[in-house]
Amino acid sequence: MTTPTLSPHDTQETIAAIARLLHHAADRTARQAATEGPRSELHVLGLGMHIAAAEAALLVPADLDPYWPQPTQADPLELLRIAQRLARTVPVNDETAGFSRVVVSLTDLLREAGS
Numbered sequence: 001m002t003t004p005t006l007s008p009h010d011t012q013e014t015i016a017a018i019a020r021l022l023h024h025a026a027d028r029t030a031r032q033a034a035t036e037g038p039r040s041e042l043h044v045l046g047l048g049m050h051i052a053a054a055e056a057a058l059l060v061p062a063d064l065d066p067y068w069p070q071p072t073q074a075d076p077l078e079l080l081r082i083a084q085r086l087a088r089t090v091p092v093n094d095e096t097a098g099f100s101r102v103v104v105s106l107t108d109l110l111r112e113a114g115s
Contacts, residue, residue: 019056019066052105
Protein backbone atom coordinates (compact mmCIF):
# COMPACT_ATOMS: atom_id res chain seq x y z
CA MET A 1 0.00 0.00 0.00
CA THR A 2 1.37 3.42 -0.91
CA THR A 3 0.99 6.56 1.15
CA PRO A 4 -1.06 9.18 -0.68
CA THR A 5 0.67 12.38 -1.65
CA LEU A 6 -0.88 15.34 0.13
CA SER A 7 -0.80 18.94 -0.99
CA PRO A 8 0.63 21.42 1.54
CA HIS A 9 -2.89 22.58 2.47
CA ASP A 10 -4.06 18.99 2.96
CA THR A 11 -0.98 18.31 5.08
CA GLN A 12 -1.76 21.27 7.35
CA GLU A 13 -5.42 20.15 7.61
CA THR A 14 -4.23 16.65 8.54
CA ILE A 15 -1.90 17.96 11.24
CA ALA A 16 -4.76 20.13 12.58
CA ALA A 17 -7.00 17.05 12.69
CA ILE A 18 -4.30 15.15 14.60
CA ALA A 19 -4.00 18.02 17.10
CA ARG A 20 -7.78 18.03 17.45
CA LEU A 21 -7.93 14.28 18.08
CA LEU A 22 -5.15 14.47 20.65
CA HIS A 23 -6.73 17.44 22.41
CA HIS A 24 -10.10 15.74 22.77
CA ALA A 25 -8.50 12.42 23.78
CA ALA A 26 -6.60 14.29 26.49
CA ASP A 27 -9.76 16.05 27.66
CA ARG A 28 -11.70 12.80 27.90
CA THR A 29 -8.82 11.04 29.65
CA ALA A 30 -8.50 13.88 32.17
CA ARG A 31 -12.22 13.69 32.94
CA GLN A 32 -11.98 9.94 33.45
CA ALA A 33 -8.91 10.39 35.68
CA ALA A 34 -10.76 12.96 37.77
CA THR A 35 -13.55 10.48 38.46
CA GLU A 36 -10.99 7.82 39.43
CA GLY A 37 -9.26 10.14 41.89
CA PRO A 38 -5.86 11.71 42.44
CA ARG A 39 -3.95 8.41 42.29
CA SER A 40 -5.24 7.49 38.84
CA GLU A 41 -2.48 6.71 36.33
CA LEU A 42 -4.68 8.32 33.71
CA HIS A 43 -3.54 11.76 34.92
CA VAL A 44 -0.08 11.10 33.47
CA LEU A 45 -1.49 9.68 30.23
CA GLY A 46 -3.81 12.68 29.85
CA LEU A 47 -0.92 15.08 30.42
CA GLY A 48 1.10 13.30 27.74
CA MET A 49 -1.83 13.65 25.35
CA HIS A 50 -2.11 17.39 26.12
CA ILE A 51 1.60 17.88 25.42
CA ALA A 52 1.38 15.97 22.12
CA ALA A 53 -1.72 18.00 21.17
CA ALA A 54 0.17 21.23 21.87
CA GLU A 55 3.17 20.05 19.82
CA ALA A 56 0.87 19.33 16.87
CA ALA A 57 -1.09 22.58 17.30
CA LEU A 58 2.15 24.59 17.10
CA LEU A 59 2.67 23.24 13.57
CA VAL A 60 -0.75 24.41 12.36
CA PRO A 61 -1.18 27.79 10.63
CA ALA A 62 -3.20 30.39 12.54
CA ASP A 63 -6.14 30.17 10.12
CA LEU A 64 -6.83 26.53 11.09
CA ASP A 65 -8.47 25.66 14.41
CA PRO A 66 -6.70 22.66 15.93
CA TYR A 67 -9.42 22.20 18.57
CA TRP A 68 -12.72 22.42 16.72
CA PRO A 69 -14.90 20.66 15.61
CA GLN A 70 -15.07 18.05 18.31
CA PRO A 71 -14.67 14.47 17.03
CA THR A 72 -17.65 12.17 17.36
CA GLN A 73 -15.66 9.29 18.84
CA ALA A 74 -15.69 9.16 22.62
CA ASP A 75 -13.00 6.58 23.37
CA PRO A 76 -9.60 8.24 23.94
CA LEU A 77 -7.73 5.15 22.76
CA GLU A 78 -9.69 5.13 19.51
CA LEU A 79 -8.91 8.84 19.04
CA LEU A 80 -5.20 8.04 19.47
CA ARG A 81 -5.41 5.24 16.92
CA ILE A 82 -7.12 7.51 14.39
CA ALA A 83 -4.47 10.19 14.98
CA GLN A 84 -1.73 7.62 14.39
CA ARG A 85 -3.33 6.48 11.12
CA LEU A 86 -3.53 10.10 9.97
CA ALA A 87 0.08 10.72 10.99
CA ARG A 88 1.20 8.01 8.59
CA THR A 89 -0.10 10.12 5.70
CA VAL A 90 1.91 13.24 6.60
CA PRO A 91 4.94 13.55 4.32
CA VAL A 92 8.40 14.10 5.72
CA ASN A 93 9.71 17.34 4.24
CA ASP A 94 10.73 20.88 5.19
CA GLU A 95 7.11 21.95 5.67
CA THR A 96 6.54 19.28 8.31
CA ALA A 97 9.75 19.85 10.26
CA GLY A 98 9.05 19.07 13.90
CA PHE A 99 6.22 16.67 13.17
CA SER A 100 8.39 13.67 14.02
CA ARG A 101 8.05 14.64 17.71
CA VAL A 102 4.29 14.22 17.37
CA VAL A 103 4.73 10.80 15.75
CA VAL A 104 7.03 9.65 18.55
CA SER A 105 4.60 11.00 21.15
CA LEU A 106 1.70 9.14 19.52
CA THR A 107 3.67 5.89 19.53
CA ASP A 108 4.61 6.35 23.18
CA LEU A 109 1.05 7.23 24.18
CA LEU A 110 -0.41 4.19 22.45
CA ARG A 111 2.17 1.95 24.09
CA GLU A 112 1.47 3.48 27.50
CA ALA A 113 -2.28 3.15 27.00
CA GLY A 114 -1.81 -0.56 26.39
CA SER A 115 -2.74 -0.76 22.74
